[in-house]
Amino acid sequence: MGRIVGIDLGTTNSLVAYADALTGQPKCIPGPYGSTLCPSVVSIDTDGSVIVGQPAKRRLLTQPERTIYSVKRLMGRGPTDIQDELKLFPFRIAPASRNVIRVRLGDKVFTPPEISAFILRELKNWAEAFFGETVDRAVITVPAYFNDAQRQATKDAGRIAGLEVLRLVNEPTAAALAYGLHEKQRGKVAVYDLGGGTFDISVLKLISTSEGDIYQVLSTNGDTHLGGDDIDNLLQAFVHELILQHDRVDFSPHGELAQELRKALIQVKHQLSETEAATLRFSLPNGKVFTHEFTRGALDALIRPVVDRTMGPVKQALADAQLKPADIGEVVLVGGATRTPLIRRTVQEFFDRKPHTELNPDEVVALGAAVQANILDRGVKNMLLLDVTPLSLGIETYGGAVAKVIPRNSTIPASAQELYTTGVDNQTGIEIHVLQGERELAKDCRSLARFTLKVPPAPAGLPRIEVKFLIDANGILQVGARDLRTGEQHSIEVQPSYGISHAEIERMLEESIEYAEQDFAERQLIEARTEADTILAATVKAQANPKSAELTADEGAKIDASVAALKESVAGTDYKLIRKRIDELNRATEHLAELLMSSAVSTALEGRKLAEV
Amino acid sequence: MSTATTSTNSEKVLDYFAIFGVPRKLWIEMSELEQKFLQMSWKLHPDNFVNATEQERELSLKRSSELNDAYRTLRDPIARVEYLLGIEGERKEGEKKQQAPPELLEEVFELNESLEELREARASGQDLTGLQARLETAEKSFQEKLGEVDAELQSAAREWDATLTVDSAARKKVMARLNELLNRRSYIRNLVTNVAKELGEV
Ligand SMILES: Nc1ncnc2c1ncn2[C@@H]1O[C@H](COP(=O)(O)OP(=O)(O)OP(=O)(O)O)[C@@H](O)[C@H]1O
Ligand SMILES: [Mg+2]
Numbered sequence: 001m002g003r004i005v006g007i008d009l010g011t012t013n014s015l016v017a018y019a020d021a022l023t024g025q026p027k028c029i030p031g032p033y034g035s036t037l038c039p040s041v042v043s044i045d046t047d048g049s050v051i052v053g054q055p056a057k058r059r060l061l062t063q064p065e066r067t068i069y070s071v072k073r074l075m076g077r078g079p080t081d082i083q084d085e086l087k088l089f090p091f092r093i094a095p096a097s098r099n100v101i102r103v104r105l106g107d108k109v110f111t112p113p114e115i116s117a118f119i120l121r122e123l124k125n126w127a128e129a130f131f132g133e134t135v136d137r138a139v140i141t142v143p144a145y146f147n148d149a150q151r152q153a154t155k156d157a158g159r160i161a162g163l164e165v166l167r168l169v170n171e172p173t174a175a176a177l178a179y180g181l182h183e184k185q186r187g188k189v190a191v192y193d194l195g196g197g198t199f200d201i202s203v204l205k206l207i208s209t210s211e212g213d214i215y216q217v218l219s220t221n222g223d224t225h226l227g228g229d230d231i232d233n234l235l236q237a238f239v240h241e242l243i244l245q246h247d248r249v250d251f252s253p254h255g256e257l258a259q260e261l262r263k264a265l266i267q268v269k270h271q272l273s274e275t276e277a278a279t280l281r282f283s284l285p286n287g288k289v290f291t292h293e294f295t296r297g298a299l300d301a302l303i304r305p306v307v308d309r310t311m312g313p314v315k316q317a318l319a320d321a322q323l324k325p326a327d328i329g330e331v332v333l334v335g336g337a338t339r340t341p342l343i344r345r346t347v348q349e350f351f352d353r354k355p356h357t358e359l360n361p362d363e364v365v366a367l368g369a370a371v372q373a374n375i376l377d378r379g380v381k382n383m384l385l386l387d388v389t390p391l392s393l394g395i396e397t398y399g400g401a402v403a404k405v406i407p408r409n410s411t412i413p414a415s416a417q418e419l420y421t422t423g424v425d426n427q428t429g430i431e432i433h434v435l436q437g438e439r440e441l442a443k444d445c446r447s448l449a450r451f452t453l454k455v456p457p458a459p460a461g462l463p464r465i466e467v468k469f470l471i472d473a474n475g476i477l478q479v480g481a482r483d484l485r486t487g488e489q490h491s492i493e494v495q496p497s498y499g500i501s502h503a504e505i506e507r508m509l510e511e512s513i514e515y516a517e518q519d520f521a522e523r524q525l526i527e528a529r530t531e532a533d534t535i536l537a538a539t540v541k542a543q544a545n546p547k548s549a550e551l552t553a554d555e556g557a558k559i560d561a562s563v564a565a566l567k568e569s570v571a572g573t574d575y576k577l578i579r580k581r582i583d584e585l586n587r588a589t590e591h592l593a594e595l596l597m598s599s600a601v602s603t604a605l606e607g608r609k610l611a612e613v
Numbered sequence: 614m615s616t617a618t619t620s621t622n623s624e625k626v627l628d629y630f631a632i633f634g635v636p637r638k639l640w641i642e643m644s645e646l647e648q649k650f651l652q653m654s655w656k657l658h659p660d661n662f663v664n665a666t667e668q669e670r671e672l673s674l675k676r677s678s679e680l681n682d683a684y685r686t687l688r689d690p691i692a693r694v695e696y697l698l699g700i701e702g703e704r705k706e707g708e709k710k711q712q713a714p715p716e717l718l719e720e721v722f723e724l725n726e727s728l729e730e731l732r733e734a735r736a737s738g739q740d741l742t743g744l745q746a747r748l749e750t751a752e753k754s755f756q757e758k759l760g761e762v763d764a765e766l767q768s769a770a771r772e773w774d775a776t777l778t779v780d781s782a783a784r785k786k787v788m789a790r791l792n793e794l795l796n797r798r799s800y801i802r803n804l805v806t807n808v809a810k811e812l813g814e815v
């Protein structure tokens with residue numbers, strides 16, 4: 001079995017990390033552009049090939065209709081949930097969607113888990129290139145406040161990407177693991193995580209026992225649709241209005257121009273975390289340049305509502321843990337948006353304590369995922385993570401009310417048994433509706449699943465069927481039933497209210513393997529071309545060397561022919577042919593390579609390729 | 614949903630007290646319970662079984678969820694009483710759930726009247742301050758009653774622990790008392806929640 005990696009599948013950026021085999025130290029793996037951050041952007045080219053990360057991000061400006069960002073916002077959601085998002089984000093939703101959203105990218109249509117799978121597969125490639133071996137198992141992080149459907153969608157994405165998802169870990173919990181605060185401090189820790197699209201607050205208790213350290217989550221809360229994106233939306237709406245008033249230029253909120261404005265505004269926003277003022281310069285289609293001077297104070301006033309929205313969940317999480325701000329020993333800030341000075345100040349004032357920011361807020365979640373991967377892989381026995389379910393699990397009862405069977409902040413795995421019987425003679429089925437949420441009425445909670453319990457015909461009230469609801473260590477629901485009169489297990493086909501069926505996932509997996517083959521060929525081509533460039537350049541250099549005069553005319557002609565043949569193959573797309581021609585040129589230049597070396601070393605290095613000399 | 618009737622815990626065979634190896638007493642030393650919980654979590658948690666057989670993984674999931682359910686229940690003093698009565702077969706919510714306990718009848722009647730007046734006054738846009746103050750006083754009075762019930766529950770719980778070795782008739786009597794107190798408690802709590810909700814809407 002291959003390695004287990006830790007993946008932070010973020011709204012804005014995704015990362016992959018591993019734990020060092022010897023020291024257990026977690027590290028992020030860099031991608032082909034040197035950065036460990038993979039922008040969570042996916043673009044589909046006209047020929048159907050998939051582009052992920054940095055190059056896809058550039059295409060947001062040139063090919064917005066084939067490119068998508070912040071797809072995490074759509075994970076595990078139904079068409080009716082996302083109407084508000086559609087006003088703010090340029091998602092192109094395909095009309096044929098049922099309970100699962102389908103997004104249009106160019107002339108193709110994908111579900112959110114499929115798009116997330118492209119990102120996961122890219123990170124898998126990074127890790128495989130780094131280790132030189134297959135990577136097929138992963139720990140993936142999710143916002144702590146993700147519900148069952150959002151978690152299931154993330155797990156599906158892993159499966160479609162060809163990864164066995166061994167555990168979903170909550171992002172703030174992962175951050176606490178990465179900080180390993182237990183070494184310095186034992187006590188209560190609050191993790192405040194504001195990323196691009198989601199907000200989480202978790203309260204943990206760190207306990208050291210003779211067996212090792214326990215990270216026990218006491219409570220968690222949050223908002224899965226609150227983050228830096230919302231700050232960007234506020235800025236964009238504000239500047240749109242200014243441009244409309246001053247220059248009478250109106251543009252579609254989802255077009256290329258809007259994307260460019262958004263990009264410029266994000267830069268201004270980041271700048272204002274460092275300096276007191278920053279200027280927006282933006283070229284309008286009418287040739288004019290719109291400029292606006294932002295002060296940090298003006299930004300603070302604009303984003304105050306977003307910051308305030310995070311404080312409700314913070315207070316609720318503390319109340320649920322039965323703690324006061326003063327009981328918290330350590331505060332940890334996670335997520336790029338916590339670089340904003342107003343947010344740092346607000347959190348610091350609330351807890352009356354300087355928060356930890358030592359670890360890079362972009363990497364800390366991925367690092368924690370790698371720590372958890374290490375615990376699972378090697379059975380690291382000196383660390384234990386006890387997490388909780390963020391939302392109460394309930395069953396619909398008479399009159400559309402909800403009976404809570406597993407309260408929020410229960411340590412997971414957690415379960416509940418309910419006993420069902422029939423109301424009329426020979427009734428053959430009992431309808432069960434499972435929900436998640438804190439509200440009292442079913443219509444205000446999140447529907448997870450509906451199913452019908454099959455009952456053998458019998459007089460009313462006689463059947464006794466026990467249904468077991470179990471939330472596993474990933475925070476995902478499992479349902480089982482048992483006929484108490486016969487002891488027979490019933491298997492229940494639970495159709496999730498929002499989610500993809502098992503069969504669909506398998507089909508997507510097959511399709512994605514086709515994509516993967518395409519991806520593979522593409523990567524091979526890029527690598528072969530790069531290698532060809534290197535050897536061609538080395539050959540030109542070597543031929544310019546006076547020593548090359550010692551070659552025979554025949555040898556010289558052979559080199560020239562091989563160079564021409566390689567150049568021709570590089571213009572095509574057959575990576576196998578390029579490799580073949582590289583080998584041919586290498587053979588043709590063997591003597592030349594030797595001539596370039598002093599005779600002393602030439603014997604030691606015999607058979608070396610020209611590019612290595 | 615109309616055909617489903619649910620009832621909890623009447624068929625539960627799993628004994629949460631036995632999981633922790635403690636007697637069925639209502640007074641529990643919390644730090645000891647926590648120690649045992651953490652110790653057993655080390656052994657049972659699914660994280661330890663990722664590379665194990667399917668069977669072992671299933672078992673770890675079952676056992677660790679039972680451990681967590683047991684800890685969640687026994688840690689909470691009210692849930693603990695409720696659970697104990699359940700496994701002893703003495704928890705009876707009955708149809709009386711919606712009925713006011715006799716000694717509260719008068720006050721509940723007044724409260725409902727005030728609530729009705731408040732709703733009418735709000736609907737016709739009248740001044741609410743007087744009514745609001747009256748309701749706030751009533752809410753406080755019921756809050757105090759909740760405290761009294763909790764104190765009575767505590768004393769009944771001590772009685773239960775003392776009767777563990779005594780004859781079953783005495784134990785049945787204590788359980789009936791505990792059951793009645795639980796019902797009263799949930800009735801008053803519902804009242805307080807409803808009043809708080811009405812006041813919140815003002
Ligand atoms: N210097 C900065 N000042 C203010 N905001 C910043 C700064 N740097 C990054 N951000 C913001 O942080 C957000 C991205 O944070 P991060 O990479 O932690 O999110 P994510 O992990 O992708 O999202 P999530 O965790 O919500 O899924 C973006 O909105 C970005 O604009
Ligand atoms: Mg994040």
